[in-house]
Amino acid sequence: MRKQYWNQPEMGLWEKVYVLEAIRGLWITGGVFFGNMFKWLTFRKGALTAYYPEERRADYSPINRGRHILTHRPNGKVQCVSCNMCATVCPAYAIEIESGLDLDDPAHPKSPVRFELDYSRCIFCGFCVEACPEDAIRMSPDTPDLPNFNRDDMWASQDLLMNWRPTNDTQKSYDEQPAHEGEVH
Amino acid sequence: MTQDLIVYSLYMGYAIAFMVGLATLFTWVERKQSAIMADRIGANRAYIRIPYTKVKLTCMGLFHGMADGAKMLLKENFTPTTYDTLCYNLAPWLAAVPVLLVFAVVPFGGQLMPGHLVESGFLRDFFGDRSYTMQVAHLDAGVLIMLAVSGIGILGIMLAGWSSNNKFSMLGSARAASQMISYEVVMGLALISLVVTFGTLDIAEMVRLQSGQIFGILPAWGVFKQPLAFSLFMTAAIAENKRVPFDLPECESELVSGYFTEYTGMKMGLFMLSEFITIVVASALLVTLFLGGCNPPYMNDAGFLFPGGWELPLPHLAVVLLQLGTFLVKVVITGCFMVQIRWTLPRFRYDQLLNFGWKLLMPLTAVNLIVTVIFRWFTLRMI
Numbered sequence: 246m247r248k249q250y251w252n253q254p255e256m257g258l259w260e261k262v263y264v265l266e267a268i269r270g271l272w273i274t275g276g277v278f279f280g281n282m283f284k285w286l287t288f289r290k291g292a293l294t295a296y297y298p299e300e301r302r303a304d305y306s307p308i309n310r311g312r313h314i315l316t317h318r319p320n321g322k323v324q325c326v327s328c329n330m331c332a333t334v335c336p337a338y339a340i341e342i343e344s345g346l347d348l349d350d351p352a353h354p355k356s357p358v359r360f361e362l363d364y365s366r367c368i369f370c371g372f373c374v375e376a377c378p379e380d381a382i383r384m385s386p387d388t389p390d391l392p393n394f395n396r397d398d399m400w401a402s403q404d405l406l407m408n409w410r411p412t413n414d415t416q417k418s419y420d421e422q423p424a425h426e427g428e429v430h
Numbered sequence: 431m432t433q434d435l436i437v438y439s440l441y442m443g444y445a446i447a448f449m450v451g452l453a454t455l456f457t458w459v460e461r462k463q464s465a466i467m468a469d470r471i472g473a474n475r476a477y478i479r480i481p482y483t484k485v486k487l488t489c490m491g492l493f494h495g496m497a498d499g500a501k502m503l504l505k506e507n508f509t510p511t512t513y514d515t516l517c518y519n520l521a522p523w524l525a526a527v528p529v530l531l532v533f534a535v536v537p538f539g540g541q542l543m544p545g546h547l548v549e550s551g552f553l554r555d556f557f558g559d560r561s562y563t564m565q566v567a568h569l570d571a572g573v574l575i576m577l578a579v580s581g582i583g584i585l586g587i588m589l590a591g592w593s594s595n596n597k598f599s600m601l602g603s604a605r606a607a608s609q610m611i612s613y614e615v616v617m618g619l620a621l622i623s624l625v626v627t628f629g630t631l632d633i634a635e636m637v638r639l640q641s642g643q644i645f646g647i648l649p650a651w652g653v654f655k656q657p658l659a660f661s662l663f664m665t666a667a668i669a670e671n672k673r674v675p676f677d678l679p680e681c682e683s684e685l686v687s688g689y690f691t692e693y694t695g696m697k698m699g700l701f702m703l704s705e706f707i708t709i710v711v712a713s714a715l716l717v718t719l720f721l722g723g724c725n726p727p728y729m730n731d732a733g734f735l736f737p738g739g740w741e742l743p744l745p746h747l748a749v750v751l752l753q754l755g756t757f758l759v760k761v762v763i764t765g766c767f768m769v770q771i772r773w774t775l776p777r778f779r780y781d782q783l784l785n786f787g788w789k790l791l792m793p794l795t796a797v798n799l800i801v802t803v804i805f806r807w808f809t810l811r812m813i
Contacts, residue, residue, distance in 0.1 A: 263786070263790075267774075267775055270774045270775060271770060271771065271774050273774075274467050274770060274773065274774040275770060277467055277468075277469070278463065278466055278467045278770070281466045281467070281469065282466055285466070291466060291469075292465070292466070292469050292470055292471045293469045293470070294469070294470050294471045296471070
């Protein structure tokens with residue numbers, strides 16, 4: 246005799262005949278199929294799936310942490326002072342900074358000549374944004390062109406991080422005449 | 431003689447193109463249909479880029495079949511350390527070839543008279559009044575050949591299971607063997623009741639008999655004459671096909687991949703292809719035996735004959751094209767229905783499978799056969 250389980254399904258005659266329930270199942274799946282097919286045939290989208298990189302879901306978070314932005318000074322120079330805080334705090338070791346010296350600008354003599362971010366490693370935790378004392382790095386909600394076929398192409402250069410155009414610009418707006426010109430940090 | 435050779439070469443080419451082409455199409459149908467049923471989009475990323483442009487053609491995922499084929503051909507041919515290399519290499523072929531052979535007895539059209547396709551000219555002079563059934567092998571005992579040849583298919587699966595040197599494979603092939611034997615009985619008995627109804631073993635003749643009408647309204651299709659045999663035959667055909675809900679021989683959650691666990695590359699591809707060709711062949715058989723074959727409703731080889739005696743004769747070329755097209759459409763629709771079943775029902779437990787086969791289907795077919803025979807006997811007596 247077979248073991249009786251506590252959650253033994255109780256089937257009436259209707260379920261035991263099986264064929265009728267199978268037809269009911271076909272009715273359900275067929276209904277979904279033809280409903281979705283009708284949507285596709287009338288040029289609407291009959292699926293819940295989003296074509297990910299090209300299309301964004303409606304319930305995408307507005308504070309999503311996407312691609313990074315390097316902020317500008319009013320004169321167009323990068324805000325970053327290459328203190329290496331972000332690179333230190335980064336748990337994925339995704340940020341590489343090479344500092345340069347610019348004595349012509351005594352207020353900000355140190356700035357990166359190479360600020361690069363490896364998106365194949367980045368885990369989008371946002372620690373770099375929190376660690377930055379200068380508000381030089383931010384994250385935009387949108388993620389253009391992040392997926393790629395080639396690891397080498399997933400490095401974002403300083404040029405790209407400074408100059409790409411997010412849909413909602415999170416750059417801070419500057420006054421025409423900066424208040425603290427000449428102040429040394 | 432030369433004429434026969436030409437016509438039958440064309441038939442064979444058409445049959446092979448029909449099966450392989452539709453099998454490839456069904457890999458796409460299976461993906462897309464299941465996706466649409468589950469509110470998904472389905473495979474759509476394989477593309478062919480037009481050279482020197484950025485235009486990527488995806489064609490709704492149709493290229494995934496080609497990508498699969500290329501992948502299987504280019505994969506490493508991994509061979510397990512088996513004690514029986516010959517059987518191991520033979521098994522995929524033994525599984526694929528009988529499936530292809532079954533289609534030889536299936537008529538994919540009515541009578542073809544190549545000389546009458548056009549009014550005059552070279553074809554008329556060359557072929558004269560010769561007439562061919564659109565069927566690769568016009569055999570008097572087509573039904574028997576069909577059952578016999580499709581029974582061979584289990585040999586390849588048994589060989590694959592035994593020679594793979596793997597417990598999963600062996601379990602899968604043992605399950606496949608017992609399942610195929612149980613359901614072959616049901617299939618055979620359902621077919622016998624159909625044979626009794628039509629009074630012939632010739633499949634082309636069966637198609638011709640289905641072009642009439644019963645009660646003056648319904649087309650005289652097998653499904654209307656033998657509705658129970660139709661559903662039983664379809665169940666048995668799906669079980670022979672080893673598809674869900676009868677996919678115990680290859681159930682992924684229990685036996686990795688069943689009898690072709692140890693196969694890679696194109697050998698695995700042959701098993702997969704034979705499975706999809708089996709869908710095509712099974713739907714072709716269902717269409718031929720039960721759904722009026724290559725004729726649309728109310729049509730025979732001469733033209734349409736609607737209820738009420740209204741006739742619409744058609745030229746021979748139109749009839750032939752219409753029959754080829756109808757057969758294709760019917761096979762695709764039946765195949766889609768099988769795909770729908772596959773994505774609807776969960777898998778049987780093993781004891782449920784055998785109980786279902788022997789305790790429900792088998793008595794039903796027997797009762798159906800007995801009733802059919804008695805009915806047939808009375809109708810023959812009255813005439």
